[in-house]
Amino acid sequence: MASVKVYPRLDKVNKNGQVPIYIRLTKNRKSKYIALDVYINPNDWNEKTGKVRAGAKNANQINSFLSSKEAEAESIALEMETRSKFITASDIKSRIIGRPPTDFFEFMEARIKAQSEELSIGTIRRLKSILAKLKKFVENEKLFFDEINVRFIRDFQHFLIEDLKNQINTVHSNLKAIRKMICDAIDEELMPSVKNPFNKIKLKGQKTFREFLLNGELERLEGLELEEESILNHHRNLYVFSSYSGGVRISDLLMMRWKNFNGTHLHFQIRKSREELSIKLPKKSLEILHFYKGYEQNTDDPDPESFIFPLIKIKPDETDRLKVFNAISSATAFTNKNLGKLALLDKPE
16 A cells, blocks of 8 residues: 655755655655645644644644645545556656556557557557457556556467457557557656566567469469459459469559559559559569450540559549548458359369
8 A cells, every 4th residue: 555644855945944845655665755835944843743833834724735635645546556556656646746647548549549640540440459459358447557567468468369369460469569559658758668568578470371372273263254244253353463463462452543554564552561562564464454454444545543443432532541441441351252252163173
């Protein structure tokens, strides 16, 4: 339990010979001090009663004020200790003098809001999902930084795997996001770097491999007889184009415009990493682009701003980030579903 004591600082005598009254907060043998803007003559202090002597000037008013401040400090300390056993004297002091406690949930929510313009919709949703998982794990409205130690991280990791059935790489990604938030909090001096639990935790993910069809399998997929106008045919073309073009992600291909193609190369920015990329297209890829050049606009010179593949249900000039994100997510899910159907059609007799 934290102890609260009101006392005069006899080592801080001002030019009038008076000393200031402080509250001393002690928790786990560490103390923090709060000045109360009250000055008295050192001889007017009664050490036994912890009050100003009755005969001193304004003794009643001063003693009443000191008693109220002491009671307020004790009440706040008790409330905070009831919520968390990891509360420090510094946390209690911050609450008493009006600064918000170092609540990780509040900090993370504020960071997400502050970065809403620079982060992708997908990243924002992922961070909010991680925050929801943390709240579910803690089962409390607040999570103080001092609670986030090595044991806490290990227990949360176990919770993600055993209770939420998250995959190893999802757990790894979640913990990396929390580590980044803690590093940001340390930069803002909300948490000392020595208390960063990730100083003692090494994060490990699993290597992932993107599956592509073998030459024979890809040829069988290309040879499937599909109606030219069918969505299955468009999804087949999208996958085949990706396979021959260095494995460009479906989400990037869905947003690919004719202005990204110069006749031999695709020049574009990867949505996930924002890396600029240039890919020289092989003959098979060029044949697919030739098919789509006159597909909707019936011209060999399509609008540079129009999408190459007619699969995403937004206008090329759409600027609403959420609408764009939802359109890509929906089209990607539909594509993946149909690729599963094509895989079944592709199976040899």
